[in-house]
Amino acid sequence: MKKRNKKDMPAIAANLGSVRMEISGNREIIFEGSRGVLEYSDSSIKLNTGKYIVCFSGRGLCIKCMSDCDLTIQGFITEIKYIM
Secondary structure, eight states: OOOGGGGOOOEEEETTEEEEEEEETTTTEEEEEEEEEEEESHHHEEEOOOOOOEEEEEEEEEEEESSSSSSEEEEEEEEEEEEE
């Protein structure tokens, strides 16, 4: 069986209504459709989408790039939760 490296791993994209996430392994998420950051620490980031809240948990989390409604989260991501 051939061992896979990071370059062989495809990114996962999820379209959740007006929200879109592109997940690259457990190290980076490109998030489109945010209406604001509700919580931001190195272990938790919570984003408002209007209809629900998306919570990212992990270690060494940081927002690398942010515009009006798009942002990039990097770090060691261990959990993604949706709160209605």
